Amino acid sequence: MDPILQVKNLKVVHKNQKQDKTVLVEKVSFNLKKGEVLGFVGESGCGKTVSCLSITRLHTLNSNLSISGEIVFDNKNILDISEKGMQDIRGNRIGYVFQDPSGSLNPCFTIGNQIKEVLKAHNRLSKSSLSLTVDTLLKQVAIQDTHSIKKKYPHELSGGQAQRICLALALAGNPELLIADEPTTALDAVTRVQIIELIKHLIKENNLTVVFVSHDLELIQKLCQQVLVLYGGAVLESGFTKDIMKNPLHPYTQGLSKCTVHLDKEQQNLSSIEGTVPTPANRPKGCRFHPRCSQCFSMCREKEPPLFQLNNYRSVRCWLFEKEGF
Ligand SMILES: Nc1ncnc2c1ncn2[C@@H]1O[C@H](COP(=O)(O)OP(=O)(O)O)[C@@H](O)[C@H]1O
Ligand SMILES: [Mg+2]
Incomplete structure (x- = not known):
């Protein structure tokens, strides 16, 4: 089956009044087949919302952002469609649940x-x-x-x-495709569980294809077959959710996994990843995660790793996997 949504090398650049350019998101690629649920996971500021908004080109309406790469939805590149054409797609073919529920109601x-x-x-x-x-x-x-x-x-x-x-x-x-950007973040724990159950039910009932965003791997695991781990505006790891949860490979994914509260386990040693996500203008040279990485070595400080493809379904952007990747 052809994918309903194919994103290739998505890049979103911000230009300020002095025409200085900052890359907000880059190197984001994925394929989504009808009926599949794909998750974007990563800490706040990693580029999840910017990536999602790009799919419907919403953020370019009133901001100095430009999008490049390819976003092929139902065999047409979203980036080649007129604004009028996009108005027919938004809502009718692609539904969007925004990060802040109260802010999206009039x-x-x-x-x-x-x-x-x-x-x-x-x-x-x-x-x-x-x-x-x-x-x-x-x-x-x-x-x-x-x-x-x-x-x-x-x-x-x-x-x-x-x-x-x-x-x-x-x-x-x-709509055929639903984008849900952190739809449960503003909710208390009990309501959160109810809304997740509702979303699960709606996906099944409506045969929806979904891009689901969360900073919480536990939630992603409940809903998504595939996951993209975003950090500092780029994909650091991608694969089937069950494989990534069982054996997270990138040190960042391992860190996220250790921060996850598993609702079904009693005793948990939660930890956090030291440091903070770099802003788009202050990303380090080399691997964007290296200043926070406990397994960092000299290469990581010098050169950004490519996305090493471990098999058809699993990729990781980390020098530790250089040999396995080729
Ligand atoms: N319209 C914009 N103009 C400039 N910078 C932006 C804009 N939107 C988001 N950013 C920046 O891009 C980065 C990624 O933001 P975002 O996608 O909202 O992160 P997330 O959803 O993962 O928390 C952040 O550093 C944010 O400040
Ligand atoms: Mg966001």
């Missing part, structure tokens, strides 16, 4: 009206079938009391309800 309109507006933009429905569809959508995201929630304004919703509404809005256009 504070001035009731939930019922917001969902109606989005449905109207996507489909041509009569008034009666419109309210039926609003109810169907709300039920799909497991909102029981649809009548009262339709009359509420965003500030009257709990975090979990707001996230359910954002999911309903993202699904309103019946």
Whole structure:
């Protein structure tokens, strides 16, 4: 089966007023087949949101960003499509759940009206079938009391309800691809579990293809077949989630794995990765992770490693794997 989404060498560059260029994201490549769920994992500031926004070209609308590489969605390169053409793709074919649920709802309109507006933009429905569809959508995201929630304004919703509404809005256009950017970060632990179960259910029911973003490997493991580990704007490791969880190869992935809270295990020795993610303008020479890496050697300080392909499904950008990679 042909992939529904193929990203090749995605690069996103920011240009300031003095025309100085900073690379925000580079060397991001992946293939996603219909029905698959791919995860982006990495600490805050590693380029997850910038990569996701690129898929719908959302961040180039009002910012000095340029995207290069290829983003082939259903056999067409997103980077060659006109802005008008993109408007038809956003929402209708690619649904998006943003990182901040409350910020993506309009504070001035009731939930019922917001969902109606989005449905109207996507489909041509009569008034009666419109309210039926609003109810169907709300039920799909497991909102029981649809009548009262339709009359509420965003500030009257709990975090979990707001996230359910954002999911309903993202699904309103019946998209083939859903991008969900840290959809559970703002939620408490109990609500988080409920929303994850809901997303799992929606993926199955709607046969969705999904790009799912999280800083939490445990969550990625619950939902995604494949994972890309992003650090400092580039992919450091990629492969099947089960292989990466069983045997993380890159020292960064190993660090992330040690920081992960495993909800099903009682005794855990949690650690953290010392240091912080470099800003895009201050990435070090050599391997971008080397200043924080406990296994760093001289080569790592000098030269950036390529992505060593260990087999058809597993790659790692680390000099420790040079021999195995060739
Ligand atoms: N529009 C922008 N202009 C300039 N820099 C940006 C912009 N958006 C994001 N960045 C920078 O790009 C880096 C990656 O950001 P982001 O993709 O939001 O990280 P993540 O989602 O992994 O936390 C950060 O250092 C961030 O400050
Ligand atoms: Mg983000």
